[in-house]
Amino acid sequence: MTVSFSQSTETAASQQDKNPNSLQAYRIGQATAGEVKYLVGSVSRLSMLDFWAGFGLIFIGVPTPIVTMPVGTVVVMLFVLYKLTKPATLETRYNSLFFSIILFAVGWALFESLAFNGISVDEAIRRAIRMAVVLLLALQIAQKRIDIRSLIFGVAAGLIFNLIGFYAGIAPDNYGGTLTGWLNDKNQSGLYYAIFGFLFVAMVRKTSHRIVAFVVTSGMLWLTGSRTSLAAYAFAVLWLYFSHRLNLFGKAVLALLFYQAVNYLEDNFARAGAFADRLGSDLLRERIDETMYRMIDMVPWYGGGLGTAQVPLQNRYFYFHNSYMTLVQEAGWLYMIVIVGLMISAAFIWKQPRAQRIVIAEAAMVIIIITSQRLGEVILTVPWAIVVGLALLYLNPDKDLDASDSGHHEPGAMQKVQSSDEKPEPQNGKLIEQEAPVSVPPQETPKKPTTSKSFDVSSIRQRARKI
Numbered sequence: 001m002t003v004s005f006s007q008s009t010e011t012a013a014s015q016q017d018k019n020p021n022s023l024q025a026y027r028i029g030q031a032t033a034g035e036v037k038y039l040v041g042s043v044s045r046l047s048m049l050d051f052w053a054g055f056g057l058i059f060i061g062v063p064t065p066i067v068t069m070p071v072g073t074v075v076v077m078l079f080v081l082y083k084l085t086k087p088a089t090l091e092t093r094y095n096s097l098f099f100s101i102i103l104f105a106v107g108w109a110l111f112e113s114l115a116f117n118g119i120s121v122d123e124a125i126r127r128a129i130r131m132a133v134v135l136l137l138a139l140q141i142a143q144k145r146i147d148i149r150s151l152i153f154g155v156a157a158g159l160i161f162n163l164i165g166f167y168a169g170i171a172p173d174n175y176g177g178t179l180t181g182w183l184n185d186k187n188q189s190g191l192y193y194a195i196f197g198f199l200f201v202a203m204v205r206k207t208s209h210r211i212v213a214f215v216v217t218s219g220m221l222w223l224t225g226s227r228t229s230l231a232a233y234a235f236a237v238l239w240l241y242f243s244h245r246l247n248l249f250g251k252a253v254l255a256l257l258f259y260q261a262v263n264y265l266e267d268n269f270a271r272a273g274a275f276a277d278r279l280g281s282d283l284l285r286e287r288i289d290e291t292m293y294r295m296i297d298m299v300p301w302y303g304g305g306l307g308t309a310q311v312p313l314q315n316r317y318f319y320f321h322n323s324y325m326t327l328v329q330e331a332g333w334l335y336m337i338v339i340v341g342l343m344i345s346a347a348f349i350w351k352q353p354r355a356q357r358i359v360i361a362e363a364a365m366v367i368i369i370i371t372s373q374r375l376g377e378v379i380l381t382v383p384w385a386i387v388v389g390l391a392l393l394y395l396n397p398d399k400d401l402d403a404s405d406s407g408h409h410e411p412g413a414m415q416k417v418q419s420s421d422e423k424p425e426p427q428n429g430k431l432i433e434q435e436a437p438v439s440v441p442p443q444e445t446p447k448k449p450t451t452s453k454s455f456d457v458s459s460i461r462q463r464a465r466k467i
Contacts, residue, residue, distance in 0.1 A: 046153060047150040050150035052154060053075060054153065054155040054156075055155065055157055056071070057072045057076065058072065058161065058181070058183060059071035059075070059182045060072030060073065061180075061183045061188065062182050068126065073382075076382060077129075077133045080136040083145045088143035088145055090142070090396040092142075098388075098392060099139055101342060102342055108331065109303070112331060113331075117304055117305030117308070127307055134381060138385040139389070140389070141385075141393055144393065144396070148390055152196060153203075155200075160220075178225040186226060187228075187375045187377070189224045190225070191367075193217065194221055194232055194233040195367050195368075196383070197217030198364060201214045202364075203360070218233070228371055229371060231370060232366065232370035233367065235261070235366055235367075236366045239254070239359070239366045240363040248348070251348060262370055288318050288320070292320050295311070295329060300332075303328065303329060304329050305331075306330050307330070309325070309376065320376040322372070322375075323376055324336055324379075327339055339379060340379070343365065343379070343388055343391075344369075346361075346391040347361050347362050348365070351395075352395055353395070360390070361393075362391075364387045
């Protein structure tokens with residue numbers, strides 16, 4: 001059997017050598033078959049429930065006929081309620097610390113809204129439910145009840161579906177040709193395409209696939225026309241590939257440079273090129289900001305209550321275009337400092353229990369921080385919850401965790417690969433930051449990991465070599 005197979009292979013190879021076109025076609029066919037096999041294997045490792053839940057998030061701008069909540073919010077609510085029936089896979093002191101403090105802060109906001117500001121009970125309950133859903137989503141990602149990779153890939157597929165539906169005339173067009181679709185709002189569309197487009201790029205495994213994903217997601221983000229989201233996306237990519245060499249102080253300096261760069265771009269290039277027709281919307285935004293700061297100056301120390309971050313202009317109400325000021329208006333400066341301090345600590349400050357730090361959650365948080373300066377509905381929303389949950393997930397003690405798809409080895413996975421006869425591939429240092437010596441002390445032979453296949457880097461590598 002073996003001899004016959006070898007002879008047939010040699011005969012095919014000799015025939016292909018005589019015909020260059022046939023050889024080229026053979027190579028293309030082999031490469032295509034390998035790609036198909038790889039993609040099918042990748043899809044088979046996804047959790048379909050989490051994937052379709054992520055897909056449903058694109059309908060965040062579609063109202064439901066029964067309850068006064070968007071379809072996307074209802075999808076998330078049902079999803080997190082179902083996940084409550086599943087046991088938590090991971091639990092750390094950071095989870096307890098983060099959610100204890102933030103629940104206290106949100107509880108205070110709800111209390112002062114009802115006790116001091118006279119917000120209606122129905123509105124307060126509706127806001128409380130939305131915030132509870134968001135916090136539960138972040139907690140379940142941190143506890144690994146939700147497969148973050150499947151969720152993000154589902155949102156990415158949904159965003160492509162939204163793009164197709166928009167230009168096919170199926171999805172609504174509420175902003176004069178700017179890509180919105182079922183996301184309904186231009187700023188919300190920009191935020192979703194920036195956050196989930198970036199996370200999809202960061203979690204794609206192969207470099208060639210990552211380049212294609214970057215081109216596609218950048219193009220879709222450009223179609224949203226959101227200048228703030230475009231700038232945030234670009235700076236997140238820069239953070240991903242350059243911050244791994246910096247310590248905490250260096251990252252603070254880099255963040256300051258990004259802040260200055262964003263302000264410079266807005267002051268000098270806000271209406272350059274394709275954005276030359278934005279004068280009217282920019283003037284409206286300036287009026288909203290002026291009224292917003294006057295309201296902030298008048299608000300009491302405990303805030304004006306949940307849902308009051310709206311500006312009355314031209315017989316209409318406009319949401320604040322600043323998420324930080326939204327928090328201040330709703331529950332005061334201390335409330336804003338606590339919420340922002342927690343999310344920055346989770347992404348940038350708290351220590352990851354691994355030799356090399358994964359910086360994908362940091363880069364995604366850069367998008368949150370930048371867009372929060374110019375968009376009013378960013379913090380305590382679903383995109384915010386997914387980024388915070390991912391940051392907390394990286395703080396767990398699971399040494400084999402690599403939700404990033406970055407392809408680099410964590411300490412436990414490195415030992416498994418080195419124990420085999422195959423020579424390990426070099427680490428991808430572009431996506432990680434050195435925090436401790438690379439050398440790993442001798443340990444016992446690692447047991448078979450209990451994590452899901454989507455996080456088992458060494459087995460993924462070994463399977464990839466066999467393709």
